[in-house]
Amino acid sequence: MWGALRQGFFYELDAVLMLTVLASAILIMILLEKKLEVNLFQALLILFTIVYWAALFYAQDFELAMEEALKVTSMPLIGFVAARLTYNNKLKLLKLCIWVGSSLVVVGVLFNLYRQNRLESTIEYANTLAIFLLVTAILCILFYLHEQKVGLLFHLTLQISGLLLTLSRSVWILWIAAILLLLLSYKLLRTRKQLARFSFVQLAALGLAVLIKWDLFFFLNRVHSIQAKASELQIRFVYWRDSLAMIRDHFLLGTGGGGWSVLLPEYSDPVYFVKYVHNQYLQIFMDVGLVGLVIFISILFVFYRGIGLGIMQNEESRLWNKGFVIIVTFILLHAGFDFDLSFPLMLGVVVLVLSIGSENLFNLTIKNQAYYRLSLVSIFAFLLFSAWLTTGYSFMKKGEHNIQSNIQIAAAQKQFTTAKWFLPWSSKAYYDAAKGYVLLGNQTNDSASYQKAKEEIEKAIQLSPKQSLYQALLLELQQATQ
Numbered sequence: 001m002w003g004a005l006r007q008g009f010f011y012e013l014d015a016v017l018m019l020t021v022l023a024s025a026i027l028i029m030i031l032l033e034k035k036l037e038v039n040l041f042q043a044l045l046i047l048f049t050i051v052y053w054a055a056l057f058y059a060q061d062f063e064l065a066m067e068e069a070l071k072v073t074s075m076p077l078i079g080f081v082a083a084r085l086t087y088n089n090k091l092k093l094l095k096l097c098i099w100v101g102s103s104l105v106v107v108g109v110l111f112n113l114y115r116q117n118r119l120e121s122t123i124e125y126a127n128t129l130a131i132f133l134l135v136t137a138i139l140c141i142l143f144y145l146h147e148q149k150v151g152l153l154f155h156l157t158l159q160i161s162g163l164l165l166t167l168s169r170s171v172w173i174l175w176i177a178a179i180l181l182l183l184l185s186y187k188l189l190r191t192r193k194q195l196a197r198f199s200f201v202q203l204a205a206l207g208l209a210v211l212i213k214w215d216l217f218f219f220l221n222r223v224h225s226i227q228a229k230a231s232e233l234q235i236r237f238v239y240w241r242d243s244l245a246m247i248r249d250h251f252l253l254g255t256g257g258g259g260w261s262v263l264l265p266e267y268s269d270p271v272y273f274v275k276y277v278h279n280q281y282l283q284i285f286m287d288v289g290l291v292g293l294v295i296f297i298s299i300l301f302v303f304y305r306g307i308g309l310g311i312m313q314n315e316e317s318r319l320w321n322k323g324f325v326i327i328v329t330f331i332l333l334h335a336g337f338d339f340d341l342s343f344p345l346m347l348g349v350v351v352l353v354l355s356i357g358s359e360n361l362f363n364l365t366i367k368n369q370a371y372y373r374l375s376l377v378s379i380f381a382f383l384l385f386s387a388w389l390t391t392g393y394s395f396m397k398k399g400e401h402n403i404q405s406n407i408q409i410a411a412a413q414k415q416f417t418t419a420k421w422f423l424p425w426s427s428k429a430y431y432d433a434a435k436g437y438v439l440l441g442n443q444t445n446d447s448a449s450y451q452k453a454k455e456e457i458e459k460a461i462q463l464s465p466k467q468s469l470y471q472a473l474l475l476e477l478q479q480a481t482q
Contacts, residue, residue: 003345004100004122013393015070018344020386022077027379029084036375041302041358042083045076045351048295051288052257059256060263061464062425068257068287070389074344075351082355090356091320094139097349101136102155104129105162109212117218119165128340130168133159134175135327135349138182142323145188146316153201160205165212167222170337174330185322236278236337242267243282254289265468273468276342280335299354303328307357324353392422396429403432409440430460431470438477450480 006014030036038046052069059065082090107113108121108129118126140156143149163175179198183189189198210216243260245267255263260283261275277283285293307321331340331350340346399415402408416433423429434456441449454477461470 004104013397016386016389016393019074023379023383026080042079044299045079049073049076051292055256055288060259060466063427064258065256078348078351079355082352095143098136098139098155101133102158105158118167126166127168127338128343130163130166130171131334131340133163134171138178138327157201157205161208164209178330181326239277240279243277243286247285252289254287257287260286262466276339278338280341303354303357324357328353392419395419400432403436409436412436427460427463430456450477453477454481
């Protein structure tokens, strides 16, 4: 729900706040249970996180690498919380996702949360909203098969309609493939009654989307544009080509988190900027190299292995496990074309589903007092660290708000100064301070403000020498102060 409301990891403060809440919950759990249980899945998540934190020592940009490490840190935290839940409670959380999906569609339509005619809702990215709605639509069908409640078909209608309104062609194709796979996997869906119901749901969803859009031909034109030469796919080929060149030069350990966005000008021709490479596997390879990618693939292998062992236990187990395989597989397919897992909403759902399939593999209970105390100290230390980060990012966010609104610029500089004290590695704080002085100079025509901006951006470049955005601002300021 937090991910749906706040969009997520693109904003550092939201990420740290969520991590603080998760870490606090884990600390309470450990204190109450007086033991620590770890399975193979959790161990691999912890190892994957350690690799990202280790990358800080050689990262191209320390601050960007820390942002990525914080994002990945949520995986073992979510995995640990999920492991403490009963199977039924995990299913209840997944059912909550259905309500979140329907809410995203309703809120997005009512408040006109579109960009370039594509529904984005509060997620602020149409493709990620589309893949989330595909997941919740599959969950609707699974819960319908389990509970036989017609109300779930109403949710399904809303979510398919929302999926259509995102105009995400790749997810439309995945949805058709998902329908075919579900029909093959579940005999109950192939009865005349159920086929009639689901056909009606599809038509009702299309009708609702056309009614909201008030343009039938817009959808038809979008369908006609599904082809190998689509511009979005062609530009992704350019990203992937440049990323492979970067991977070749940083094969084993990668560039550190966020290295792609820093080194991109050295590898792109013509020069362009995009924060993510639109391929989760290439992104991991660039961030933490072959080592990190192997660990990530191992996490997925553990899930599929666990599902394979548990799928034949009983009828109910088969229903859910086959559905979880379909959900994870389609998320992973789409992750090859986009950056969905950069959003906490998607990352949380993925880790939750992966944990269900991996929960019975290599369970280790740690009762040794030394390890138990070490776990407590580690979580408590992380809480102190996250509180420190929260304070620093809070001041930075207040300063950014004042700069964006072009008011209280002098107050913003004080907030940036405090943020720099809490986050001495943050080149962004110096960059934001430089922008503030530029605005102040524009308002007062005082050359001293431009000189101060030049000093701030030089400090930002010292922290991140290869950041082209900083270099461009420095060049402008050098010309303005001559």
